[in-house]
Amino acid sequence: MAGEIFRATTILAVRRGDQVALAGDGQVTIGDTLMKRKADKLRRLGEGRVLAGFAGSVADAFTLFQRFEEKLGQYHANLTRAAVELAKDWRTDKVLRRLEALLLVADREKTLVVSGAGEVIEPDEDAAAIGSGGSYALAAAKALLTHTGLSASETAVEAMKIAADICIYSNHEIRVEKL
Helix, strand or coil: CCCCCCCCCEEEEEEEEEEEEHHHHHHHEEEEEEECCCCCEEEEEECCCEEEEEEEHHHHHHHHHHHHHHCCCCCCCCHHHHHHHHHHHHHCCCHHHHHEEEEEEECCCEEEECCCCCEEEEECEEEEEEEEHHHHHHHHHHHHHHCCCCHHHHHHHHHHHHHHHHCCCCCCCCCCCCC
């Protein structure tokens, strides 16, 4: 399996009203082999006030979750400041910059995509997604937000189902966290 392309996930954040939901599928694929169906790719951080999901290497994601939680503590749960500081460390630290993952994080006010290239992106709209099936989930969520009255968590689940029907690297083992 050395040198195989690792594809593992769809993570979606949806906002509606005063609710934010983060959804993730459970599939982990290495090359053309399904390795796991029920992986948990979501975490509650910052004493439960921040939702985080990852796409990429699991070991790398755990390292990033730990570092991000430290930044949240250091910056008193200020999501943007913690994300910017993590991105700076991620880009400049010799060990961290080798990590292969993306983070999607959200609190009650903001949703951010954080990458190892130093990007901290706040989407303009009420949905954001990362991972192999992210584009499919994002398109479905945008349509559902526009044309239905579903809640944030209902929208996230339905959009994830659509993504799983299209993306071979995503599945219907969907987990949702909400604030």
